[in-house]
Amino acid sequence: MLNRRLLRAVAPVAALALALSACADDNKDKVKKGASAVASGASAVASGASQAGSAVGGNSVKIGFMGDLTGENSGIVIPARNGAKMAIDQYNATNPAVKIEMVEYDSKADPTTAVALAQQAIKTDKIVGLVGPAFSGESAQVGPVLEEAKIPSITMSATNAKLAANGWKYWHRMLAGDSVQGPGIGEWIAGPAAKKNVFVIDDKSEYGKPLADFVRKVLTDKGIKFESDSIDPAESDYSTAVNKAVAFKPDAIFFGGYYAAAGKLLKQLRDKGVKDATFVSGDGSLDKGLVEGAGAANADGAIVGCPCLIGGSDAPDPKVAKFAVDYKAAFNADPAIYAAEGYDSSSMFIAAIKAGNTTAEAINTFLVTADVPGVSKQMKFGPNGEVSATDTYIYQVKGGKIALLGNSKDAKLG
Amino acid sequence: MWNDFVTQFWPATIDGLSIGSIYALVALGYTMVYGVLRLINFAHSEIFMMGTFGALFVPYTLGITTPQTGFALVGIFLLMLAGGMLVSAGGAVALEWIAYRPLRKRGASRLAALICAIGASLFLQEVFALYVIPRVFDRPQQGRNLTPLPRIMERNELFSIAGHAVRLDQVIVVAAAVVMMVALDRLVTKTRIGRGIRATAQNPEAAVLMGVDIDTIVRVTFLVGGAMAGVAGALYLLAYENTSYFIGFLFGIKAFTAAVLGGIGNLRGALIGGIVIGLVENYGAILAGSGAWKNVITFGVLVLVLMFRPSGILGESLRQTRA
Numbered sequence: 001m002l003n004r005r006l007l008r009a010v011a012p013v014a015a016l017a018l019a020l021s022a023c024a025d026d027n028k029d030k031v032k033k034g035a036s037a038v039a040s041g042a043s044a045v046a047s048g049a050s051q052a053g054s055a056v057g058g059n060s061v062k063i064g065f066m067g068d069l070t071g072e073n074s075g076i077v078i079p080a081r082n083g084a085k086m087a088i089d090q091y092n093a094t095n096p097a098v099k100i101e102m103v104e105y106d107s108k109a110d111p112t113t114a115v116a117l118a119q120q121a122i123k124t125d126k127i128v129g130l131v132g133p134a135f136s137g138e139s140a141q142v143g144p145v146l147e148e149a150k151i152p153s154i155t156m157s158a159t160n161a162k163l164a165a166n167g168w169k170y171w172h173r174m175l176a177g178d179s180v181q182g183p184g185i186g187e188w189i190a191g192p193a194a195k196k197n198v199f200v201i202d203d204k205s206e207y208g209k210p211l212a213d214f215v216r217k218v219l220t221d222k223g224i225k226f227e228s229d230s231i232d233p234a235e236s237d238y239s240t241a242v243n244k245a246v247a248f249k250p251d252a253i254f255f256g257g258y259y260a261a262a263g264k265l266l267k268q269l270r271d272k273g274v275k276d277a278t279f280v281s282g283d284g285s286l287d288k289g290l291v292e293g294a295g296a297a298n299a300d301g302a303i304v305g306c307p308c309l310i311g312g313s314d315a316p317d318p319k320v321a322k323f324a325v326d327y328k329a330a331f332n333a334d335p336a337i338y339a340a341e342g343y344d345s346s347s348m349f350i351a352a353i354k355a356g357n358t359t360a361e362a363i364n365t366f367l368v369t370a371d372v373p374g375v376s377k378q379m380k381f382g383p384n385g386e387v388s389a390t391d392t393y394i395y396q397v398k399g400g401k402i403a404l405l406g407n408s409k410d411a412k413l414g
Numbered sequence: 415m416w417n418d419f420v421t422q423f424w425p426a427t428i429d430g431l432s433i434g435s436i437y438a439l440v441a442l443g444y445t446m447v448y449g450v451l452r453l454i455n456f457a458h459s460e461i462f463m464m465g466t467f468g469a470l471f472v473p474y475t476l477g478i479t480t481p482q483t484g485f486a487l488v489g490i491f492l493l494m495l496a497g498g499m500l501v502s503a504g505g506a507v508a509l510e511w512i513a514y515r516p517l518r519k520r521g522a523s524r525l526a527a528l529i530c531a532i533g534a535s536l537f538l539q540e541v542f543a544l545y546v547i548p549r550v551f552d553r554p555q556q557g558r559n560l561t562p563l564p565r566i567m568e569r570n571e572l573f574s575i576a577g578h579a580v581r582l583d584q585v586i587v588v589a590a591a592v593v594m595m596v597a598l599d600r601l602v603t604k605t606r607i608g609r610g611i612r613a614t615a616q617n618p619e620a621a622v623l624m625g626v627d628i629d630t631i632v633r634v635t636f637l638v639g640g641a642m643a644g645v646a647g648a649l650y651l652l653a654y655e656n657t658s659y660f661i662g663f664l665f666g667i668k669a670f671t672a673a674v675l676g677g678i679g680n681l682r683g684a685l686i687g688g689i690v691i692g693l694v695e696n697y698g699a700i701l702a703g704s705g706a707w708k709n710v711i712t713f714g715v716l717v718l719v720l721m722f723r724p725s726g727i728l729g730e731s732l733r734q735t736r737a
């Protein structure tokens with residue numbers, strides 16, 4: 001009797017454990033640590049698996065990567081993950097004295113999840129540096145945690161301007177922030193594109209609202225007429241903003257937000273007859289998801305600004321071209337947004353570790369003074385953690401592809 | 415503000431009616447199940463989500479990626495409706511059979527069924543995000559991204575009201591929703607099975623004593639409610655041309671709100687509630703000056719209505735619907 005009862009109690013637990021470990025194995029290559037609180041058991045199994053898998057022998061340190069790897073806006077994070085991973089794989093292939101293991105944390109862009117994962121990264125995995133978090137909202141929450149633990153981080157894509165104003169000593173950014181991107185796009189709308197009537201929409205997020213505000217400020221300064229609205233990106237129907245735009249008859253529309261909402265918004269605008277206004281957005285919309293969401297015909301001609309440089313294998317700069325060739329060989333895709341910035345962020349940590357710095361503190365000290373050539377730009381951080389380079393580039397959707405139009409200072413509408 | 419309201423009144427009305435009809439169709443499922451089982455079926459939002467994917471499956475398997483016209487368009491549209499209804503109705507019946515019936519047979523509390531519904535809702539979302547979208551729709555690694563429907567119907571202007579265009583897709587959405595609701599109303603008031611549904615809603619025990627097979631009635635209720643959500647899913651897909659595993663969440667809450675607003679348990683109330691929510695959120699957002707205020711206004715109105723009329727606008731329930 002006792003046996004049967006015991007069996008009955010143990011069987012589901014055993015089955016569950018089996019299922020969890022199967023899950024963990026399944027996902028090991030893609031995402032080592034599930035973000036959600038699926039059960040601490042699952043992540044314990046997963047981290048066990050990853051430790052067993054990393055029997056590198058001798059010295060090795062861990063670098064984390066954090067961002068939305070499976071969520072709605074993961075399209076602008078995965079290229080950065082690929083870039084970051086490629087740099088580390090290339091470095092490990094040279095058989096260095098100290099190898100680097102990259103640990104991925106899928107925050108799904110949720111700040112609460114990101115903080116929990118950051119704590120796990122610090123306490124359990126003992127990372128010495130973090131590439132990420134990818135987005136501004138999660139960065140604002142994770143920043144203080146890393147600061148307290150004295151772990152250096154380099155984000156490859158969080159562009160909120162306020163992040164640099166926190167006085168964080170361990171935070172760095174591999175691309176220019178919104179205080180560069182916003183005015184860059186705003187001045188492009190007013191200058192080279194010569195628009196007179198602009199409708200500015202934001203998604204009220206930590207990223208979209210301030211970016212739109214920078215654009216509004218430039219338009220105000222230049223005396224260009226504009227009207228504003230906000231949307232809730234979780235909604236399906238943006239008809240209020242769209243109807244307002246129809247009534248306003250703009251010749252350009254700026255949207256501050258991510259591509260999932262940008263695609264839906266652009267489609268609804270075009271369907272309601274706002275056909276001639278140029279649709280302009282920021283780096284959060286620089287993804288093929290914009291084209292897919294809006295439909296290729298609707299998306300044609302849409303403009304996306306970005307403080308990032310995406311070059312193909314035909315790029316004039318040999319460094320950029322070589323990166324594009326290597327990336328294509330590794331992932332069977334052309335480098336997309338932030339791939340180069342992700343690669344550079346990893347490279348910066350690699351440079352620090354090559355120079356003999358293997359603790360978080362020593363790496364951070366190295367980052368303060370380092371001045372290293374990267375793929376996307378010369379990598380040098382200012383005292384507030386911002387990278388020194390300040391270029392914004394303008395891209396345009398042509399025939400379903402997003403192509404580089406030029407620097408925001410002089411890019412002409414084709 | 416007021417100027418905006420005047421200039422945007424007609425477009426907002428057209429949009430409100432079109433999205434309101436979809437809310438109403440989803441609200442029917444909440445209200446019918448509540449009427450019969452006194453259960454708030456929170457998984458109904460996922461039944462709607464499944465309907466959008468059921469409808470999406472049709473153009474996806476047929477490989478249609480360009481706008482169609484004439485009979486081809488009508489055929490595809492009817493197939494999409496059928497696909498949505500099939501998947502949603504099947505899902506709803508399966509859900510009842512797997513998740514709710516065992517609880518009912520054991521006489522579990524309503525709270526247990528409610529928790530079970532929330533669990534089923536999360537389960538279905540994750541199944542779609544992790545399996546159905548990546549595997550069935552062949553979008554690996556994109557389970558949580560929006561899944562687009564290629565444009566299968568040109569968005570032509572059909573006629574205009576006060577200078578504002580009314581498009582074909584908006585007319586189809588409203589017309590299809592009205593047809594379905596009339597059909598459902600006939601089903602409940604005129605047929606034998608409808609009489610069974612009403613009897614069960616009034617008094618389950620007496621209905622059983624009078625020879626009503628309560629299991630069949632419950633199954634039919636889920637089937638019909640699911641089919642309505644499937645139609646809503648197909649119409650939604652046609653109107654917005656995208657869907658995702660998470661689409662049901664906000665939509666489900668609004669449809670549920672519509673059901674409560676109209677008087678939960680009341681079929682015609684669900685219709686009125688849906689249309690009212692659709693219109694109020696569009697009018698309110700104009701007056702508030704920004705679309706971001708939509709939800710604040712919608713749920714503010716809900717609170718107000720319930721404060722002064724706790725049983726909803728129509729107030730009367732399925733129980734008292736006269737034949």
